[in-house]
Amino acid sequence: MKNVIVLNRGKEENSLPSKMKVAYLQGPSEVSVGQEDVPEVSGKDVLIKVMAVGICGSDIHYYTHGRIGQRMVQYPHIQGHECAGVVVATGSQVTRFKVGDRVAIEPGVTCQACRWCKEGRYNLCPDVQFLSTPPVKGAFVQYLKHREDFLFPIADTLSFENATLAEPLSVGLHAVRRGGLQPGASVVISGMGPVGLMTVIAAKAFGAKEIIVSDMEPLRLEIARKLGATKTIHIATANLAEAVEKSTFGLGVDMVLETSGNVKALQSSIELTKRGGTIVVIGFPAKEEVPLNVTLMLQKEIDLCSVYRYTNTYPLAISILESLGNQVGHVITDRYAIDEIQEAMNQAANNQSGSLKVMVFPN
Numbered sequence: 001m002k003n004v005i006v007l008n009r010g011k012e013e014n015s016l017p018s019k020m021k022v023a024y025l026q027g028p029s030e031v032s033v034g035q036e037d038v039p040e041v042s043g044k045d046v047l048i049k050v051m052a053v054g055i056c057g058s059d060i061h062y063y064t065h066g067r068i069g070q071r072m073v074q075y076p077h078i079q080g081h082e083c084a085g086v087v088v089a090t091g092s093q094v095t096r097f098k099v100g101d102r103v104a105i106e107p108g109v110t111c112q113a114c115r116w117c118k119e120g121r122y123n124l125c126p127d128v129q130f131l132s133t134p135p136v137k138g139a140f141v142q143y144l145k146h147r148e149d150f151l152f153p154i155a156d157t158l159s160f161e162n163a164t165l166a167e168p169l170s171v172g173l174h175a176v177r178r179g180g181l182q183p184g185a186s187v188v189i190s191g192m193g194p195v196g197l198m199t200v201i202a203a204k205a206f207g208a209k210e211i212i213v214s215d216m217e218p219l220r221l222e223i224a225r226k227l228g229a230t231k232t233i234h235i236a237t238a239n240l241a242e243a244v245e246k247s248t249f250g251l252g253v254d255m256v257l258e259t260s261g262n263v264k265a266l267q268s269s270i271e272l273t274k275r276g277g278t279i280v281v282i283g284f285p286a287k288e289e290v291p292l293n294v295t296l297m298l299q300k301e302i303d304l305c306s307v308y309r310y311t312n313t314y315p316l317a318i319s320i321l322e323s324l325g326n327q328v329g330h331v332i333t334d335r336y337a338i339d340e341i342q343e344a345m346n347q348a349a350n351n352q353s354g355s356l357k358v359m360v361f362p363n
């Protein structure tokens, strides 16, 4: 057969194509499909046939603006980091996986040696190689090489597309852990994009009793309710502060989880939080500096936490997704093949009211 080689470097043998399709980001809002060699694997690396990749808010940001803060895209770039697939080859030192295993891929591969890695806060590893964060290339490819300790087995009952949600769900889980969410707590989650919706799932899993959510888009609020929100506030027509006051007898909520990046949402979190409560900032604000009422924060002795990605969340995220079954599939609104990458990116970037998670299938 043309274009087929036999890989016999690791513990398994498998016949694979020598070339694969890759989606390149060529410039601002411009993507195209090209071809590259299928990577070879050795050592602790595993080759995964990528079955589904979710488009993330950060992908859209790099796609549109070519940068996030100081991080600039170097074109051509490969995007995508929320991914799952099947093991097709393993390096000689791989012990945890074999050909045919279905896996979710945790995108950030760390150094394992720095103080943060040793402390278990490996999301802060200065040498992390995070899929799709420039200059590291991402998962819009048919075959991806990844170190085995950042792969996690998934049940046959969990679809690949649902398994990709382990990434945004990890952000939500890390946030509720950082904030120390207790069973029975009342929370406000502002912003019902994919991360906000996954934070609803995380808060519910950690036992939050009252989950009040806010957004501008009715579709998102409707999905939030299906995922466990107890009260949904359409910001344009209803008052979040009043709703919080009513549900908490004027005390404020135990925790606000801010996922929208909206400056006003972050500022008003201080009023919504009870005395001694916690604010967890998840969404990146549109501008770097945000004025906050620090006086009020001090008087209420509010804990302010920030989260950056996540650590040690994948096994829990996967087991929650497995237990939710297809309930979580509401979040996925659009599906594209890799050849339709331009349409997929446009849909994700431009259709905020009709679209939530846009999924790309490289194979």
Ligand SMILES: [Zn+2]
Residues within 6 Å of the ligand: 056, 057, 058, 081, 082, 167, 168
């Ligand atoms: Zn993401």
Ligand SMILES: [Zn+2]
Residues within 6 Å of the ligand: 110, 111, 112, 113, 114, 115, 116, 117, 122, 125, 126, 127, 128
């Ligand atoms: Zn490290």
